Every structure is written in structure tokens, then in C-alpha cells.
Amino acid sequence: MALHKSNVSCAKLLIQGGANVSSAGPCYNPLVTAAEKGLTEAIKCLLEAGANPNVLDQFGRLPIELAAEYGTREDVEMLFPSTLPISTVTKWSVDGIVSHVKMEIKQLEDDNFVQTRASDLKQQGDEAFKKQDYLNASVFYTQDLKMDNFDAKLLSNRSLCWLRMGNGERAFGDAHECIALCPKWAKAHYRLGAAFMFMEDYNGAYQSLSRALELDPESKEVEKLFWEAMELMS
Template sequence: MSDSKVVQDDDFVGTRKSELKKQGDDAFRRQDYRNASAFYTQAMKVDRYDAELFSDRSLCWLRTGDGRRALRDAVRCKILRPKWAKAYVRKGQALILMKDYEKACDEIAEGLELNPLSDELDKLYWEAMELKNGGTEAA
């Protein structure tokens, strides 16, 4: 295969993934989480190593109340980008949704060790701690 053919194929793949992600983002903005997750799933078929797609789909599952799927995608996201704060946020959110506050606190604390300046992780950590300790308020 010629180099120009490889470049054309790469361009096509990148464009296709970008189009599917945009459609997913548009559906998400409309709060159409089922269709958004379907578009992200299609984009993953184009690039199964894109951690952002797993993070986005995890958020869709969180919004629909499906903690198991949200956690599964968050775990995959973290495997792909182990130093990305958003991976820890998604995993923590999924564990909170599943009411596993102890694991959520541990996971979020691990993320904070890597990203101590993450306001999102910090806020989520205190939310998880309050829930773990029997608090009734969640952020």
C-alpha cells in the first residue's frame, strides 16, 4: 500500500470519528443520552483507544442511572489514560451512583494524588466522603 493511501485512510478514519463524536455531543446537549451513547459507541468502532469517547459514554450512562455501564467505561478510560483527572472523576461518579462510597473515596483520592489541583476531583471527593459518612446532602 502506498504512503498516500495510508494518509487518505487515516484522514477518513479521523474525519469519521470526529463526525460521530460531534453527533454524540449534539445528542448529549439535547439530553438524548441513549442516542449520544450510540454515537460514541460507533466512534469507538473507528478508534477503540480514544479515552475521551469512553469518558463521554460513561457520562451518558451516569445520566441514565446505569452505574455498571458507567463504571465499565470509566475503567476502560482510566486504562487508556491513567494520568487523566477525568478518568478518576468518571470512575468516582460511577462508584457513587452504585453507592460504593468507600471505593469512590479511594479512587478519587488516587486521582487527587496525580492531579492535586483538580477542583472537580476535590469537590467530588468531599461529596463522596459526606455520603460515606452518612451525610444526606450531595453536591
Template structure:
């Protein structure tokens, strides 16, 4: 069986087979030909770096350099994501938007930085794009540091990337050694901290980068941090400074490195390298500094909560996403991120997080409630009502009526009212900040009689289930 002409044309663009593509152009309209994800020939050619094909599609066929796929991907973004610099330069020269994000908020700079394409990063920055765009995964610097893209980190810092921006600074503690070096090299090179890196940064309960380096026995990092201006007199939440731990571990070279800039501890007699090591030799090795996973997750949760309170939902999503990466089994993280998606009117992502929350803890009423709220936002009121009923079942096991059960009841009745009224058209449906329920707009002009009857029948079934719960 001969391939579909559209599929054949897209495959020719993917392969860079310009002769075959021109032949297929006589059979199909290349400006309209797309796959099931809304990608056209230019998307495929750009992602594969087919410069000649891209030139033909833009200059002769007339496909715009800013055309979008179903996921909001532009050819510029796809070329940046694959590091196809000649194609990227061509598209930008033909009016391609260097900062256009996809539907998830990822910009070409996010993609190029995360995948380590430094030349593409430099090209985009030369076009004046924001060095610190934020999506729910973070900034380009955040993504590059997380993937150990050392050269990209340096480039971004050279162009003024802000290390503390939206939680990126907490990644100083989890980045690979080479990236940590790059961050601190930039801080040292600028002298006045223009790159934004604070070598003495620590979380509310966690240690500084210097304490981390001491804990791991990384003498080179310790030396580098001291040269970069790290303060060895900053204690952890136990009140202990780096030299105390270095001495307890009998790490003589680290003690010698820290000693000249560490203030004497009055409780330790014989303040010298040997004296400190001798005095601390009695401390059990297991009693050492650890930047525990729990502390890190708690910090990210608190930052997410603060961002949510400020109605900075994208930043809150960023923190919750980082926490989920550390602990994907915590249902509350998915519930919280689902709520943020709801506030941003993204029902699909809110539903995915709610369903993951429900998978982890199926007996939790809030998981079902989040699912129901997301379904209501998507105007699937029948399934939303079912989810709210399940939430009430979970909540029924409590000793008395709770604010949560009142909230669920309210959301259920709103979903039922929406079914009765035949609501299903686009409306405002704002998410309440206090309860995260959906305010369903009532449509007095009902749809066709058969549809209204179907909604009423479904509503009656849900009401019957609700009445059984009350018995």
C-alpha cells in the same frame, strides 16, 4: 469424583442427551438448576438447537420460554444468536418473546442479523418485531453491514430498515463492497428510496460513496452508483468532484463513466475525456481524496456530543462505540461513554469504561473522577473517595484552582458524607447532567454502630489525605 448433579443435568441438556437428562430430573429440580451465570437447561438446549430437549423442558418440566439468565438472555435470544431456527420457531410458538432484549439491549433480531442467520431474521420479522431496535452497538442493519452479512442486509431493507437510523448511514463508507451493493440495490429497486438509502450521503467533511469508489478505483461500484442515481457533481471538502480525481489517477474507464452526467468545469479547457485526463495529469498522485480516519472519528464524536446534548444517551453510546472501534487508544471516548452509562444508571459499564480511560491516561484527573463517580453510583463510597483524591492529585499540578477541581472536591465530600452516614441502601442518587456527580441521599437512620464506626474511620483517612493536598 462424580460430577455435581446440577452440572450433569446442564451438560445433558447441552448434549441433547434426553435419556440422561430425564434421569437427572429425578435428582434435581430442573426448573431451579442453573450455572454460575444463571443459565438453566433450556438456555443450553436452545443455544445448541436441541429441539427434542427443548420440547421436554418446556412442555413436561414447565420451564418458561421467556426465562432469563443472569445476563438477561432468553432461550429465544440464544436460539436466534446461533441460528437454530426449528428451536426458535418452537419457542415462539410456546409464547417466547421475539423482541425481548438482554441486559445489554441486544434483541434476538440484533443477534440473528449480526451473525448472518437470514432465516432466523425472517422468522423474527414475521412476528412483527421492530426492524430498527437500537442498543449501544447500533441497529440490526448496522451490525449486519459491519459484518458483511449481505443477505441479511437485503432482508432488513426489504422490511423497511432505516439506513440513516442512529449513525448506520456512516457505515456506507466502511461496509464491504458486497454490502454497499446490497444497500444501493435496494435503493434502486424501490425507485423512491423507500429503503432509506441516500446514495449521495456524506459526512460534514468526508466524501460521498462515489468519491470513495473513485479513490479505490472500483469501476463496478462507480457504475452501479451512477445507475442508482449518485450525483457526480457533489464535491468534497476541497471543492473537487469525482471526475477530477479519476482523471488525475488516469482511470480512463471511470472518467468515461462519469463524463456524461458531470457538468463541465469552466476552469478546464477542452472538456472531453482526453482533455480532462491531460489537464489533470500534472496533479501529484499523493494529493488524492482520502476519507481519513481522523475525519471519521471527529464526525462520530460530534454526533455523540449532539446525541448527549439531546439526552439520547443510548444513541450517544452507539456513536462513541463506533469511534472506539476505530481508535481504542483515545481516552476521551471512554470518558464520554462512561458518562453516558452513568446517565443511564449503569454503574458497572460506567466503571469499566472509566478504568479503561485511566489505563490509557493515568495522569488525567477526569479518568479518576469518572471512576469515582461510577463507584459512587455502585455505592462503593470508600473506593470512590480514593479515586476522587487521586483526581485531585492529578489536578493539583495545574497553576490555579479550576472548575474541575471544584467539581472533584464536591464529589469527594459527598462520598465522605455518604460513608459517615452509613449510606449503602438503594436510593435515587441521580447523576447531575452538568457535573456527572452523584447526589448522595443522606440516611439519618444509621446502621449498626460497628459499621458506622468503620465508615467514620475510613472517612477520616480520606480527609487526612485531602488535607495534605491542601498544604
């Protein structure tokens, strides 16, 4: 909350007092928040406290990319030494990152480019998923989400990829974001229920799957998982 309110002094006191500086799941990463708000002193304090600059946000962006877009060159320079190279950045340097992000922003202003690129990435992701190559499928869906942060279907697809790869926390994060975008979409609640099941939170699964059944009472897939949750709750 301190970072969201850009209260750096409060954030620093909390960090000094032992607050967790690690990512609290895919939906919240303190370093991402500091980078996208250009909070230079907070970034420095977080890094010194051991925050990991190589954790992606839910849309596949690293803190250094957000710093290049929203912060200052100083923020990028601070994050650079501890950030692993990004494969899509041709020249791995501070200037290279800044140029790469500026180019991405320019491309996103071109509607034709965005539509073509997004369609290609989704197709590649779907093809990888069919081959059960869930890692590459998740990478393609992540790149596609950079084109459109508000595509609930992409989040749903990636949530399933995380689940197939055994990462319940990330599956939960994407499903939760999906529900925020489409609260009346049964599949979003089903994805969340499946993530809860994987994490053995059967009460949470029951609640999510109940909502999914309310929205789509004809779904045999949802009904099957709902009864599994019911049995495991007892």
C-alpha cells in the same frame, strides 16, 4: 479464563456445572470472547445455556460481528437466529452481516475515511449530549469507538452518558477501561469515582476520587465529590 485460553473442554464443563454465562458487566461477555476467538463449540454451548447474543462489548460490537470478523461462517449462522437486526446492516442475512463487516474492515484501512467519520461521529455525539439526549450521544460515541478502540476521551464521554441514564455498571465499565488507557488522567479516575458513588460504593468512590485529586489538586469538581464520598463513608 477458560475461554481466554481457548480451552473449550474446560469452558463446557464449567457451563455444565452452572457457571454464569451472562455478561459480567460491559468489560466482559463470555459470548463475545468465544466469538472473537472462533470457538464454535463454546458459542453453541453458551447459547444453549441461555447466553444473550445481543449484549454489546465495550466498543459497541455484537458477538455476531466479531464472529464475522474473527470466526467462521458457521459461527455467524449459529448466532443469527437469536440476534436482533443491526440498523447499519442494509441486508439482514448471514451474507449481509459478513459483507457489512468486511466493508467496515476495508473502510478502517482508509485513514482519511476513518478521520472524517470519527470526527463527524464525535461532533454528533457532542451535539446530542448538549441537548441532553444521552441515549443518542452514547450511540454516536459507540460508533466512534469502532473507529478507534483506544480513544480514552470517547470512553470518558460515554461513561458520563451512562451515568446520566442511570446505568452505573456501564459507567463503571467505560471509566475502568479509560483508566487502563490513561492511568494518569484525573478525569478518568473522577468518572470511576462518580460511577462508584452512583452504585453507593462510597469506599471505592473515596479511593478513586483521592487518586483524581492527587493528579488534579485544583479541580473543584473532583474536590466536591470527594468530600461527598467522605461524608457518606462515615
